[in-house]
Amino acid sequence: MIEAVGLTKRYGVTLAVDQLSFTVPPGQVTGFLGPNGSGKSTTMRMIMGLDGPDAGGVTIHGRRYRDLPWPIREVGALLEAKAIHPGRSAYNHLLFLAQTNSIATSRVDEVLDLVGLTSVARRRAGKFSLGMGQRLGIAAAMLGDPGVLLFDEPVNGLDPEGILWVRTLLKRLAGEGRTVLVSSHLMSEMALTADRLVVIGRGRLIAEQPVDEFISANSTHSVLVRSPRTGELGPAFESAGGQLSRQDDGSLVVTGLSAPLIGDLAAEAGIAVHELTPQTASLEEAFMELTHDSVEFGAHHGEVPAVAGAGPNGEGAR
Amino acid sequence: MTTATLPTDVPAGPGVLRAPDGHYGMVGVLKAEWTKLRSVRSTAWTLVAFVVAILGLGIAISAGQASHWNAGNGPGFDPTNVSLAGFFLGQLIVGILGALVVTAEYGTGTIRATLSASPLRLRFLLAKTAVFGTLLLVASEILSFAVFFIGQAILGTSAAPTATLGQPNVLRAVIGAGLYVTVLGLLAVGFGFIIRHTAGTIAAFVGVVLVLPLFTLPLPEAWRHDVFRYFPASIGNQVLMTVHGPEDGGAFLHPFSPWVGLAVLTGYAVAALVVGGWLLNRRDA
Numbered sequence: 001m002i003e004a005v006g007l008t009k010r011y012g013v014t015l016a017v018d019q020l021s022f023t024v025p026p027g028q029v030t031g032f033l034g035p036n037g038s039g040k041s042t043t044m045r046m047i048m049g050l051d052g053p054d055a056g057g058v059t060i061h062g063r064r065y066r067d068l069p070w071p072i073r074e075v076g077a078l079l080e081a082k083a084i085h086p087g088r089s090a091y092n093h094l095l096f097l098a099q100t101n102s103i104a105t106s107r108v109d110e111v112l113d114l115v116g117l118t119s120v121a122r123r124r125a126g127k128f129s130l131g132m133g134q135r136l137g138i139a140a141a142m143l144g145d146p147g148v149l150l151f152d153e154p155v156n157g158l159d160p161e162g163i164l165w166v167r168t169l170l171k172r173l174a175g176e177g178r179t180v181l182v183s184s185h186l187m188s189e190m191a192l193t194a195d196r197l198v199v200i201g202r203g204r205l206i207a208e209q210p211v212d213e214f215i216s217a218n219s220t221h222s223v224l225v226r227s228p229r230t231g232e233l234g235p236a237f238e239s240a241g242g243q244l245s246r247q248d249d250g251s252l253v254v255t256g257l258s259a260p261l262i263g264d265l266a267a268e269a270g271i272a273v274h275e276l277t278p279q280t281a282s283l284e285e286a287f288m289e290l291t292h293d294s295v296e297f298g299a300h301h302g303e304v305p306a307v308a309g310a311g312p313n314g315e316g317a318r
Numbered sequence: 319m320t321t322a323t324l325p326t327d328v329p330a331g332p333g334v335l336r337a338p339d340g341h342y343g344m345v346g347v348l349k350a351e352w353t354k355l356r357s358v359r360s361t362a363w364t365l366v367a368f369v370v371a372i373l374g375l376g377i378a379i380s381a382g383q384a385s386h387w388n389a390g391n392g393p394g395f396d397p398t399n400v401s402l403a404g405f406f407l408g409q410l411i412v413g414i415l416g417a418l419v420v421t422a423e424y425g426t427g428t429i430r431a432t433l434s435a436s437p438l439r440l441r442f443l444l445a446k447t448a449v450f451g452t453l454l455l456v457a458s459e460i461l462s463f464a465v466f467f468i469g470q471a472i473l474g475t476s477a478a479p480t481a482t483l484g485q486p487n488v489l490r491a492v493i494g495a496g497l498y499v500t501v502l503g504l505l506a507v508g509f510g511f512i513i514r515h516t517a518g519t520i521a522a523f524v525g526v527v528l529v530l531p532l533f534t535l536p537l538p539e540a541w542r543h544d545v546f547r548y549f550p551a552s553i554g555n556q557v558l559m560t561v562h563g564p565e566d567g568g569a570f571l572h573p574f575s576p577w578v579g580l581a582v583l584t585g586y587a588v589a590a591l592v593v594g595g596w597l598l599n600r601r602d603a
Binding site: 045048049050051052065066068069070071072073074075077079080082083084085086087088089092093095096097099100101102140 | 337338340341342343346347349350351353354357358359360422426427428430431432433434435436437438600602603
């Protein structure tokens, strides 16, 4: 269980995290979702006690990170890929972490095996690909067999096989009763992995709810209708309470009416319908819509606007 | 191209590893720091450079004195100092090594892994300082005695005077040489924790050891001597010297005695580590 209360972090004039409160319960994968630069990485560093909050606080099982008696036996984290000395082998990187928390050396071999790095464990990590660096980071997170796990963008740089493996791993870990927080800027990834979502934009909490609730609350349902006589169908739909949007190809997008009702209305009017397709706005669109609002909301309050063109890891503001 | 396949099974549930009672301790952090130190090539290469500098210069300068010896060199000739000449270069190499053991953590991001496993940051600083200081002390004392005996053996092939450990000040100079570079190495560790960047840390160290003393030259004569004795270079001179001839100390008339000098230098290193520790605790990692 992770609990953040009023977490606030400022870097110079930039408010990276703003009064952020959320809870990460055990036994579920909680997706931590937000655009690049929204404060996800900063929040994760504050959970780990690496960055100090300017206000508020965050606890793990009721304790601050630095008060944990055996930190990496209780919390495992993948914070950034390849945060490792390029001249040190994967084995020695994991070995020094294990030694710090009196974890048996045999566990180093176990986690190397778990992530499939055994054959390259003695090589200098500087030669690793981004994906191998990610897997080493996951091995480090698993080293102390912790009950709480944080993963910052864990699928970055992984091939499709690796991505599938990480998704399976996250679900399995949560299924074992562990607390799992995984960040992503990709809603589609979260839709596949997460049970719950904590959504932030510009450092503020936008939503904290189960994934299905988030989707139904934030996506609009519409129905695509194709017919040779859409001009005549339109008024019938409008009088039944639907809103119409005429597409360039002559089709209609109807919101506010279910597909069966639309079919019935067309049948009553005796007009042939060639296509009737319910459409659910993608989660990605719902997410963009939400975070777009949060950016505007922030700017109206005289804050510094988000830096345009921030790189794929732009949240690493330090 | 390296390929490593992903296993399909995932790990056993929580509680497989039972945490012992109590709290992670200093012993584990010391072991971890030793693992870090021995597991990167820069440590080995820098130590090789250190050995080459001390032995190479000590042997070369001893041999030079032996082959060009004439009796006129007699008064003020300091055979111990000649054999320890390599420590003037060695002090820069330990500065680089001391800087790297800290700044490599920051440069590579390892610091975040380190502080995740040891969030009590001063415990980490103390462990790193202790492990590095011990390695440096052992290496430099072994080298100091080795180059002393080698140097005296070379000088002994000529008519030049040679020193023995039983002569006044000689044992102090040989032990002191190792202590001097060890304390300088720890000063660099302190600078590393304050500055956190490799180039900046090495520049600050070289500045304090080599460059800063030059700025005393424009000072009035009377002050210059009193100021200069506080610099590591002056302290090092005194530590490595066993014979005090009439012109001893050159233009610098009020040096600290060797032990007082080493105590002052230790004070600098402790001050740098205290400031570094204070910043380490306050700053974001």
